[in-house]
Amino acid sequence: MNCHRVQSLLSAYLDQELSPEERRLIRSHLFNCAVCAQCFEELSRIKKYLGSLEPPQPQINLVDNFLSFKLHVVETNPWVWAKRLALTAACVFLFLLTSVYLFPVNDPHRKIAGHEVEYRQFHEQFTPYQLVSEQSSNVNLFLQEEEAEEKSNQNKKKDHFYLSLPQHKTLIPGIPVSSR
Amino acid sequence: MLQSETLSLVRTAPTPDVLEEFEKQVKTYEKAFYHFAYRLTGNHDDAEDLTQEALLKAYRAFHRFKAGTAFDRWVYQIIYRLFIDQYRKKRRRPFVASLDEAPPHLDQEKPKDVPDHSKLPEDYALRYELGETIQKALLRLPEEFRAAVVLCDVQGFSYEEISNILQCSLGTVRSRIHRGRRQLREYLHPYLNGERGKKQ
Ligand SMILES: [Zn+2]
Numbered sequence: 001m002n003c004h005r006v007q008s009l010l011s012a013y014l015d016q017e018l019s020p021e022e023r024r025l026i027r028s029h030l031f032n033c034a035v036c037a038q039c040f041e042e043l044s045r046i047k048k049y050l051g052s053l054e055p056p057q058p059q060i061n062l063v064d065n066f067l068s069f070k071l072h073v074v075e076t077n078p079w080v081w082a083k084r085l086a087l088t089a090a091c092v093f094l095f096l097l098t099s100v101y102l103f104p105v106n107d108p109h110r111k112i113a114g115h116e117v118e119y120r121q122f123h124e125q126f127t128p129y130q131l132v133s134e135q136s137s138n139v140n141l142f143l144q145e146e147e148a149e150e151k152s153n154q155n156k157k158k159d160h161f162y163l164s165l166p167q168h169k170t171l172i173p174g175i176p177v178s179s180r
Numbered sequence: 181m182l183q184s185e186t187l188s189l190v191r192t193a194p195t196p197d198v199l200e201e202f203e204k205q206v207k208t209y210e211k212a213f214y215h216f217a218y219r220l221t222g223n224h225d226d227a228e229d230l231t232q233e234a235l236l237k238a239y240r241a242f243h244r245f246k247a248g249t250a251f252d253r254w255v256y257q258i259i260y261r262l263f264i265d266q267y268r269k270k271r272r273r274p275f276v277a278s279l280d281e282a283p284p285h286l287d288q289e290k291p292k293d294v295p296d297h298s299k300l301p302e303d304y305a306l307r308y309e310l311g312e313t314i315q316k317a318l319l320r321l322p323e324e325f326r327a328a329v330v331l332c333d334v335q336g337f338s339y340e341e342i343s344n345i346l347q348c349s350l351g352t353v354r355s356r357i358h359r360g361r362r363q364l365r366e367y368l369h370p371y372l373n374g375e376r377g378k379k380q
Contacts, residue, residue: 011358015332017339039365042372046364049314049371050333055215059224062210062231063203 001025006036014044202242205251206235212335213255219330220263222319230266234259256335256345260327310371317367325360332357 006029012018013026030037206213213234218227238245238255245254318326324346331342343353365372 008358011361012339012354015339015357017354042365043361045372046361046368047333049310049368050329051336053219053311053314053334055211056218056224056227058214058228058231060228062214062228062235063207065232 001029003029003033003036006030006033007039010036010040010043014040014047198242202239209252209255212252213259216256216330216335217259217263219315219318219334220259220323220326222315230259230263233266234262237262250341253337253341253345256331257347260346263327264323313368313371314364317364320367321360321363325356325363328353328356329360329364 006026009018009022009026013023016023018026030040210231214227214231217230217234218224221227221230234255237258245251318330321329327346328342331337331345332339337345339350339353339357342357343350346353346356348356
């Protein structure tokens, strides 16, 4: 091994990252060559210096700082949005609720004629004409609903009839019974 | 409906035991991470930023971290990549094209590197001076060499571990460490030839 080759391997030799054979060759070269020995001495001193460097002290508490930052991030992401969503939904719900109470367009009381007196007591501001026309339309609606209900009942009965029929095992055409 | 939506949002947040595990791992290695970041950047502000950023990145990707593998090496890798991506852009000095040659202004700086501290307590002055000088010399190395040398000599990793962290071949690690140390040898010449630091 010449000096150039040895010097290119000195760092790896210093770090004990060479094969035993390479190590043996370099050791014997260093024993006989003052130049390479000097080079090795300097490199090992550099390694020693770097290894003895004082670990710097961070000016902030890294872990605590990181944790508070991270918690802040977590909080501002899904949670705040969930809260905002909930708040918005609650507002919309409240708005709808109050608007229904203040402007009762589809007041169920008006559907039935029997509630007429009660209705009149609470809604004096309506003219009799309005009331009558609304009531008549409501009565129509009521009748329509009754009709629809009756129809669906009939359908249900039909369904029930068909469903309650015993399930006959129908043969699949083309396939002999014995093979199944 | 509202409740289920809120719940699904909460589910995306990390579970407490993952958090706890992450904290535990970070507390074990935080000083070493910071030391690495400091040797790479050369100042506290950048080192703190770099460490914080790397930890945040690691935390976000912690679900991808395989239990049983080395947590510290994984974070060192994140620190190194962040450093290469971001901090090299902030470098004042342009990248030295010829890696084996010292920057041209080096010779003019040499006398400043060996100030006369004869009137100060010798040991402390030398230690402090040497620490400062070594850090300055480290900062003159190309980032890849600096990282390899620091991981080897400061952090004490093997070449294989370093190749793992820097995501390069063993041959590259060997060459980076060798060239890095050779450059340091030039920069620190006065300290190595007995002109200073003989007491070390
Ligand atoms: Zn030789």
